Amino acid sequence: MAQVNDALIPAAAPAEFTGNCARIGQVSGEVSLDTLCAGQRARVQQMPQDSLLHCLGLRQGRSLRMIARQRFGGPVVVELDGRCVALGRSIARTISVTGTM
DSSP, rough: EETTTTTTEEEHHHHOOOTBBBBBBBBSSSSGGGGTTTOOEEEEEEEOOOOOHTTTOOOTTTEEEEEEETTTTOEEEEEEEEEEEEEEEEHHHHHHHOOOO
């Protein structure tokens, strides 16, 4: 178990939907956050000016890692500054990212 924001989460996340994800490196330019595959790292390029996203630590130029894309259009979960943050799929679709090395 790992400790994230005072909550215990399993060390191995349950199986998730990984169909139709964008493999950064195989895609040139920007892709939307909701298309990343689990485990991929990316840098935020463009995003809406939303104070809630800003409060969550999501800002232009920040690096993140995709943790999970939930089934049936559910949220995406990203790791940002060592914290897991869940974002609605419609919001994740408005955030453009590029791959990082």
